[in-house]
Amino acid sequence: MREIKFRGKSKFKDVWHYGSLINNAFFLRSDDSAIPYILDTDDIDYDNFVDIAEQLDDFEVIPESVGQSPSLKDKNRKVIYENDIADFGDVQGVIKKGAWYWFVEIIGYDEIIHFDDIADENDMTIEGEVIGNTIDNPELLEVYE
Template sequence: MREIEFRGKIAGAEGFVYGKLLAPLASGNAYIAYDVNEVGSFAYISRSEKVDPETVDQYTGLKDKNGKKIFEGDIVNCKFFDKKITGLIEFIEYMWAVNDRKNRRLYQLNEVSNIEVIGNIHENPELMEGME
């Protein structure tokens, strides 16, 4: 079973927090608990942070070639057979995909190799230039 984890940029501060999403995004608020102790069917939350709902991304369950967790919203370099791709990780049509916006192609995340996270759309929007 894959690990369910989210990240979000801390509201009014620098950096991200990683953990369990507490508040539904539809409410306009989002909190991520990052110090959670689970005992049986109970979860005890020691610490949480309010995050910007626009920056909440889900973990794909996969890691890049350097062991870094791959999240929705990450910008990656990878290969599809012999073709080098720079794309955005998105959840599309019930699957995690690398969206190569430049060539208007989608590649299933499990079909690409040598994937490396080079940034994310929240902290590194300049990496998206040339992809549109």
């Protein structure tokens, strides 16, 4: 079975959580949106749902930081996630997930590259190198003229 992985930056600490996305259906923000959590199985000690509920607040993440992995790696074998910024040599772009496909939104251009054009499905890699992400490295989104 294919593993679907997510990541999100902690709302309370300067750390990233990797694991399963939980949009809490019982507690909502004041605007009625769900509160996202990333259940980081490497950083939680539980053996039942009560234990998870007691520790859940430790795994609340910034909503804008939540990103899914397309189950591919960059050319250095680093797992890539939605909203990563990748360098392709002559251009840089942000990894995005559309309704039906993954693509790279090229920074500074109104252009996208579909993963079909840059991914090696046999090796499960893309041609580019992850150099940051939109949350920790917003300066990489700036276009210099």
